[in-house]
Amino acid sequence: MVRMNTSQIGKYLAHPYLCAFATVDKNGGPHITTIWYLFQDGYFFHIIFKDSVKYRNLLRGSNIAVCIHDSTEEGTLSAYGNKPTFVTPTEDKYDELHWVLNRRYFKSDEETSKYMKDIEDLDLVGVLWKPDKFVGFSTTDPNA
Numbered sequence: 001m002v003r004m005n006t007s008q009i010g011k012y013l014a015h016p017y018l019c020a021f022a023t024v025d026k027n028g029g030p031h032i033t034t035i036w037y038l039f040q041d042g043y044f045f046h047i048i049f050k051d052s053v054k055y056r057n058l059l060r061g062s063n064i065a066v067c068i069h070d071s072t073e074e075g076t077l078s079a080y081g082n083k084p085t086f087v088t089p090t091e092d093k094y095d096e097l098h099w100v101l102n103r104r105y106f107k108s109d110e111e112t113s114k115y116m117k118d119i120e121d122l123d124l125v126g127v128l129w130k131p132d133k134f135v136g137f138s139t140t141d142p143n144a
Contacts, residue, residue, distance in 0.1 A: 087126030
């Protein structure tokens, strides 16, 4: 495997892979779940439940780590960061970010709209954070 360059990282993150999202609990143990992600303008954006362990860990100041793996074995990427900004449904940018995030994972606007209608009554919050570090490896050598 070859380490990804900045251009490869951006192209890799443009795909709607699943993301293993990790935080640290109050006892110092890892908490890892699979969620969707959006990477835009240098920031990750995720939607999580406000009653989740992830949210409580982040409120306590946990750092974030993500691992995004391409199931075709083309590569894997990890990113690390801290100090997320929570984006609530009452904020203007929440709706736009939420739409763009969800639209990546559906085949059409109609499917995305139906899904968003189905989840509109859930107690969700957006997590916006800038990674401090990326580590990515690809099976494709950009110099080959």
